Amino acid sequence: MNTVIWFAQLYIAVLAGFVGYQMIARVPPLLHTPLMAATNAIDAITVVGAMVLAGRGHGWLATVLGTIAVASAMSNVVGGFLITDRMLAMFRPDSGGTAAPKTVAATNGRGAH
């Protein structure tokens, strides 16, 4: 692997880190728990590295480690996105009056259904 590629990787890491910092600094404390769950879910993209390992056929040890890695990353993919969605579905804007019927309020923030 040559130097050009390593520098390209560094560029990407630095730029992504910068973009990430700028965006995430604007995430309100209100959503800090979903943020952590979400970054965890996205981070489980290591599953693709694990898949290569498990499917490349480079000896039994690499295959076993790869398979375990696929399973643990995949459980973060499935669990992470589900729990993030569960949490984000609960946040709803103020429906106005305090006596607003619950059904109206419930449909308000859950447009995706």
Next chain:
Amino acid sequence: MGRDTIVLAAYFVSSILFILGVKSLTHPDTARRGMQMAALGMIVAIVGTLFLHEIVTFRWIIIGLIVGSIVGYPLGMWVPMTAMPERIAISHTLGSLAAALVGIAEYYNAYQLVGGTGVGRPMMAALGLEVLFGAMTVTGSFMACGKLQGFVTEKSVTYPFQNESNIGMFAIAVLMFLYLIVAPGAQLVFYAMATLATLLGVLMVLPIGGADMPVLLSLFNAYTGLAAAATGFALNNYVLIITGALDGASGFILSVAMSKGMNRSFTNVLFGAFGSGTTAAGAVGSAEGLAVKPITVEDAAMQLAYARTVIIVPGYGMAVAQCQHQVRELSDLIERRGGEVKFAIHPVAGRMPGHMNVLLAEVDIPYARLYGMEDINPDFNQADVALVIGANDVVNPAARDEPGSPIYGMPILNVEEARSVIVLKRSMNKGFAGIENELFYRDKTFMLFGDAKDSLGKLISEMKNV
């Protein structure tokens, strides 16, 4: 060629979807849709990977994917919102386990196939970082989960020369890492480093007490990200680098926010001087000989019923007692009688960043009524009642008034400015920082002792009769 182009295109698409997904989290109204797009990005990446020409057998991949899905589903759907800190801790363990295993296997492969010269130096640097941070987070985050769940003591476990030995071991691990960059073929050093990092994860978390969990969880969030980014470097996979960087940034920002919320410096957080203040804590506090004023449920209900503005301050106690539904019911009752209810959320309330917001959102309290510390603090002097539910250190005036206190300088909620303060508390036990809370002895503070859920239940039935 054609197949690899498909894979690269898939990764490109998912990178964009991930970035958009994280960006959507800047507002609660866009967040859900954005994260659904990110989930789509994940599916694109996984399906795309199947086209890689390197993959010769699908059997183990499919098995891994199925097992992971079976484990992941309950972790996503069945875990109650009150257990979110443990849930996040365990997912850090799983995520970094994947990264660490990939790192170890890649090193093993390169070594087996081409011998000691098979691993280049930049590659070794990436693999080393991946395994170092990955292995440390696997056990460290598992310990954190244990402390939160209760199968490891939540108290800070200390022994002589703890900090010195931890820092020393960390230094040795770093030296091993540097040595490997010089001599990537030193197999034994590589595995020794991985083992040492695994051990360090445990030792690092031992001294950390329950109240410091928000910082710890944020820190592991950053470590998991670093491990993933390093994996991306090692595999030359840009989508891994990008997501790792995003995760690292989020962990870093949260760690800084949490350490600010506790008035700890970031280095203090990084180098495990956590709970060290608590040993000196017992002596502090000038409450000796003072008496608290208990209040009956009837009187408390009366105060709440006639209050025009009530600010509710939830803390970890609310999560422990799982009484968020009762909190909601009480706030409805106050509002029905014409009072206004606001919620004051301290940045480090609970065991992880933002936990209180999730619990209150769970019971359908609109997010517009959940106020951050800076937004709500000016409102306390206009509030008739501040109702403190299971919070302690974040409302302790010693943080402002007593330079000798271990929490001195920590920003707090100005509850004592409210016309009257009602504190729901199990007993007179000290907070997690082990510090006496003078607020409880103030003239306008009334204590309602008992389990928060019980007390709220009684308050609710009493309110209905007022």
